[in-house]
Amino acid sequence: MELPEFSPQVIGRVTGEMYSPSVLVLEDQSFQRGALVKALQHLGINDILQADDSERAMAQISREGGVDIVLCDLGHSAVNRLEFLARVGENGMVRAVALCSELRPELRRAVQQMTCLSGLQMLGVLNKPTQLYALQEILNRYSRRRLVAEIEPSPHYRLPSEEDVRRGLALGEFKAWFQPKFNMKTAAVAGAEALVRWEHPVRGLLLPKDFLAAVLAYDLIDEMLKQLLEQGMGLLNALRRCGLGLELAFNLHASQLARNDLTEHVEHLLKCHDFPGSTLLFEVAENGLLDIPRTTRENLLRLRMMGCNLSIDDFGMGFSSLTLLCQLPFNQLKLDGQLVRSIEDPRTQAMVTSTVALARALNMSLVIEGVASQVIRDGLLKMGCSFGQGFHLARPMEAQRFLQWLQEPDSPT
Template sequence: MSNPTDFFLDSAKPSLLVVDDEPDFAELVEAVAEEVGYDVTVVTDPMRFPLAYRRDIDVIVLDLSMPDLDGIELIRFLAENRGSSALILVSGFDNHILEAARLLAHGHKLPVIAALQKPVNLAQLKEILQTSSRKQAAPLSQSRDRPTEDDLREALANSQFQAYYQPKVSLIDHHVTGFEALARWSHPDKGMIPPGIFIPIAEECGLIDELTSTILSHAFHECGRWARADMAAKVAVNMSARVLTDLSLPERLLDLSRENGIAPASVVIELTEGAVAERLTTLLDILTRIRMKGFMLSIDDFGTGYSSLSRIHSLPFNELKIDQSFVREAPTSHEARSIVETTVDLGRKLGMRLVAEGIENQECWDLLESLGSNEAQGYFIAKPMPAEAVLDWRLDWDKRHV
């Protein structure tokens, strides 16, 4: 069994830390993770976690119920230390405890890729780790230094940011309906830096508006290129709550659509549910005018935030994205499936299009199709791709599925 001094001997591999006071279970997780390709460290004494923890760990498997220092306290520790590791929460408690812990972590802006009830299905854990391993990819390990504000300013000045595009597909006829533009930072020395690291920095140092403008420019340009190639599709861009204070945003979006020769209806502006919970008066002003100019509005990560249904009803959304954490677990978790079913029913009754994100296998696809989701997005369809790969991918998809 590894120990905290053995971290990252093979820097080409993603790293995983198991924190669980049950040695037998910890060893099982270690074996599964090593089989997938992780460098694994195990901590069975939670009091040693602060010594073992490093901010460059990719994934932490965290038991919620441990003596002396429980998982909730460790989530608080990660939040206070600005952690960005992806979490897999495990517990022998009921799923209501797991969901509460997931919501707490989300409130602290900590990514949770799964919440699993003990006894854990090891095949399910392996699939989750395989998916996470692909997303954590080796380029992330090329440099573990946290980028600085100066790095970010230099990257913006030197066009190091680009948009990758992940397709959205109709669950009804399998046609490609659009692509979500996702920010990627290709650093010349540090490799690919994930958005979970650079977006919080951009928000902190006041550069999120410039970064958003860069991704919007890329996205609108590509949307116009698809239309000119007779492969018209919508493009979606996620916006930070920090950007939703600019009253000129509707005009900026309209100018971009005109410059690139695309209809506003070809663009979907996605907002996280957390953003919806803030500054209702300003949001109503900006979002209503965005919709009036013909753009689409989508609630992203629905079910993970704190907004009330009345607030969502009062804002002019016409699309709802079901959070991937619920979608991924819906085939095996009664609670997750119930949340997905309720969300689909709610969206349908509100007249909103429904997009299920996090579709990562045939089982998830079949379930969301049967429940009535309109669209699907996830690794089962395709992982995010650079702009130059989109048209070839689209031709191949249409040939095989339409």
């Protein structure tokens, strides 16, 4: 069998130095441990540590000042080994881990989908006895990721100051951009989601990842949402003058409903602009719905009684239960786009089809985020999905551009 190309020595793109990863083999059985060490040596890895339990492994890593990769057998001490991995991951003494264990099918499926385990890069699972080509691929994977990390270092964004955020809000720098949602069967526009952008005078156009944590930390999320709602109402009024109607969706954090202020503001806004509640849809992230207080539940119900629609956003990424779905007044599920990237994977297809069935059983609509290609769109349609949004269908647009787009002769409206 021809082995995949691998060179354990990687030339750092930033440093220009030759680099070979260091490896710790954590394995109870001396024969298995020795076999892994020999295989690593055969592949050109010379910096190898070995241990038969977590305490010895920790002592060796501490003495050496850390290693790049741990090849770890969970064995009969899985909890102990996971605690060890959490410790070395937390203190930065290890970069990545690969498991050398016979796992039950459901555990293997779960682990293979993980990119991180106990704060460490997850490189994969090796069967026993370990095949040389499989070990080679694990090392190759680590080398590729290390090169990518050097080429594209993670940006360190400076959190905007409270003064800067307040200034931006006061000057109207936070703008709603609108991304269409489509009925993928007919290609008709079925609504739009309002996505916030900060038109910063110094840093340029900022996305939520650059400032949303600051807005939440300074307790300015309500003020920002109210400005986006007002901009959305301006767009809806412009559409009404053109004889067009549209449902607009806004992201809402569950904590914003702990008081009555926001629901009262929405009710006042709808009356002032003479729009029915069904014009608005509020998307609440699934992971924000755990252990919500009574007032939040009541305000969710109040929004629905106004006629507003409610969607569970990032569905499939949180921990909500069927009981919770039945108890809360949501009428839409929005499946997270990360879950449909590998649309041809049988596991992805099983997850999507089961979500379609769940939505139907609960009499809820289903929207798929992240429709990034024709392949994904076609695959979703085959599985019974109707509504979606994503860059393949349409990108977010400023309000004026969105209004023009809707009125173009070839517009999908």
